[in-house]
Amino acid sequence: MSQIKLQPPRGTRDLIGEEFRRHHRVIKTARRISALYGFEEWATPIFEDTRVFARGLGETSDVVSKEMYEFQDRGGESVTLRPENTAGVCRALVSGGLTQSLPRKVFYAGPMFRYERPQAGRYRQFHQIGAEVLGAAEPLADAEVIACGYHIIRELGLDEGVILEVNTLGDAESRDAYRAALIAHFTAHRDKLSEDSQRRLEKNPLRIIDSKEAQDRALVAEAPTIEPFLTEKARAHWDALRRHLTTFAVPFRENPRIVRGLDYYSHTAFEFVTDRLGAQGTVMGGGRYDGLVEEMGGPPTPSVGWAAGVERLAMLMEKAGLTPAAPRLVTVIPVSDAEEGVALNLLQSLRAAGLGAEMGYRGNLKRRMERANKQGARAAIIIGETEAAAGVAQLRDLDAGTQEQVPFTALVERLKK
RNA sequence: GCGGUCGUAGCUCAGAUGGUAGAGCGCCAGGUUGUGGUCUUGGAUGUCGCGGGUUCGAGUCCCGUCGAUCGCCCCA
Numbered sequence: 001m002s003q004i005k006l007q008p009p010r011g012t013r014d015l016i017g018e019e020f021r022r023h024h025r026v027i028k029t030a031r032r033i034s035a036l037y038g039f040e041e042w043a044t045p046i047f048e049d050t051r052v053f054a055r056g057l058g059e060t061s062d063v064v065s066k067e068m069y070e071f072q073d074r075g076g077e078s079v080t081l082r083p084e085n086t087a088g089v090c091r092a093l094v095s096g097g098l099t100q101s102l103p104r105k106v107f108y109a110g111p112m113f114r115y116e117r118p119q120a121g122r123y124r125q126f127h128q129i130g131a132e133v134l135g136a137a138e139p140l141a142d143a144e145v146i147a148c149g150y151h152i153i154r155e156l157g158l159d160e161g162v163i164l165e166v167n168t169l170g171d172a173e174s175r176d177a178y179r180a181a182l183i184a185h186f187t188a189h190r191d192k193l194s195e196d197s198q199r200r201l202e203k204n205p206l207r208i209i210d211s212k213e214a215q216d217r218a219l220v221a222e223a224p225t226i227e228p229f230l231t232e233k234a235r236a237h238w239d240a241l242r243r244h245l246t247t248f249a250v251p252f253r254e255n256p257r258i259v260r261g262l263d264y265y266s267h268t269a270f271e272f273v274t275d276r277l278g279a280q281g282t283v284m285g286g287g288r289y290d291g292l293v294e295e296m297g298g299p300p301t302p303s304v305g306w307a308a309g310v311e312r313l314a315m316l317m318e319k320a321g322l323t324p325a326a327p328r329l330v331t332v333i334p335v336s337d338a339e340e341g342v343a344l345n346l347l348q349s350l351r352a353a354g355l356g357a358e359m360g361y362r363g364n365l366k367r368r369m370e371r372a373n374k375q376g377a378r379a380a381i382i383i384g385e386t387e388a389a390a391g392v393a394q395l396r397d398l399d400a401g402t403q404e405q406v407p408f409t410a411l412v413e414r415l416k417k
Numbered sequence: 418g419c420g421g422u423c424g425u426a427g428c429u430c431a432g433a434u435g436g437u438a439g440a441g442c443g444c445c446a447g448g449u450u451g452u453g454g455u456c457u458u459g460g461a462u463g464u465c466g467c468g469g470g471u472u473c474g475a476g477u478c479c480c481g482u483c484g485a486u487c488g489c490c491c492c493a
Contacts, residue, residue, distance in 0.1 A: 084493080117418085117419090307493060366451085369454090
């Protein structure tokens with residue numbers, strides 16, 4: 001026996017029982033709904049050439065500068081556990097020559113990795129589902145991808161506590177002008193900014209408008225909005241997006257403070273947020289990224305998509321009392337070894353008929369009944385010497401506590417009712 | 418990378434001012450050798466996270482360390 005108490009590595013967790021069922025429900029629902037919208041599921045590698053992320057996400061983003069699980073493999077290549085999947089999908093699009101047939105709608109689900117301090121709703125290994133429309137510049141694509149995300153959230157029963165916030169970041173021209181205006185505004189009041197925001201001023205001035213610091217709020221309130229800096233094209237995109245969302249009957253709120261963390265976004269930025277998860281308010285987030293495929297060596301391919309945190313959605317389900325119930329099986333119980341063969345035949349015929357059924361490996365009748373009960377079985381099928389001889393079973397309803405004799409041949413029918 | 422809080426049984430937790438550890442749930446066995454869930458009787462369970470210090474004596478006080486958790490940064 002080992003003396004060491006092994007635990008899952010920091011920021012990772014085991015998904016067992018209720019936790020797994022919530023997790024699984026999220027992914028299964030997202031798969032089903034995204035398919036209704038014409039998204040095709042892809043699976044890309046869990047690790048990639050480090051350049052896929054370094055180039056795709058922007059060298060200065062926190063994800064790249066301090067959160068990557070990067071290492072040298074035995075061949076000396078620098079590889080990185082994916083911190084998100086959009087860059088990988090774009091790389092796959094290019095690697096596979098799929099830029100020949102656009103647009104494409106892609107769905108994915110899987111683990112992501114970021115080296116961060118864990119806290120509520122944030123883990124080092126976490127899971128995301130995501131949807132991307134690749135090769136469509138039309139604002140209708142933005143609206144449809146958002147509608148799909150909203151549909152998933154609604155299907156999970158989480159739409160009440162979650163609200164969609166949208167914003168536009170404009171195109172490159174709009175944003176450059178806006179950025180310059182922000183820098184001018186905040187530089188004029190530099191000494192009044194929080195320490196963090198002074199740093200942001202150098203690194204990512206847009207982020208200041210998202211600051212939670214009280215001392216920044218006043219300055220942010222006076223700061224210019226992007227609205228007047230939008231080019232005609234950017235404004236048209238923004239107007240069309242909101243119009244389409246309304247047509248899709250997706251409720252939303254405009255929030256000019258939404259700034260996405262990764263460098264590749266332009267035009268549409270959105271978040272589905274909640275106030276029920278402590279500091280981790282964003283449950284699904286995304287936007288338009290028109291330059292990313294090019295970064296991966298492909299042709300200009302305007303795209304839009306989102307990613308959602310499975311853990312966060314699962315936590316919301318838990319809080320809302322929406323944990324899926326465990327499946328309830330039927331337990332077959334032979335009273336003695338002599339009935340084992342008959343019981344096994346019956347067991348397999350139940351399974352063949354599509355009924356979830358189990359039979360314990362050992363134990364007397366009492367122990368097997370206890371076990372059936374503990375596992376939440378809905379019924380027990382008890383076969384003793386006299387039953388085996390007569391081709392019947394005692395069918396016991398474990399909820400009602402009632403018991404009746406049923407011929408083997410009628411069991412499936414009886415249990416399916 | 419930074420800050421707050423917390424580590425006692427499988428789980429949830431109690432253990433004022435230091436005097437060699439407790440409850441509930443769960444688990445095991447009996448009451449019921451062809452019947453669970455209810456009821457009832459009994460039982461087992463801990464290097465009190467780890468290391469060091471103070472003390473006659475530390476779960477309790479001090480230092481360190483590891484872990485968990487919440488928050489900052491950032492993000493799903």
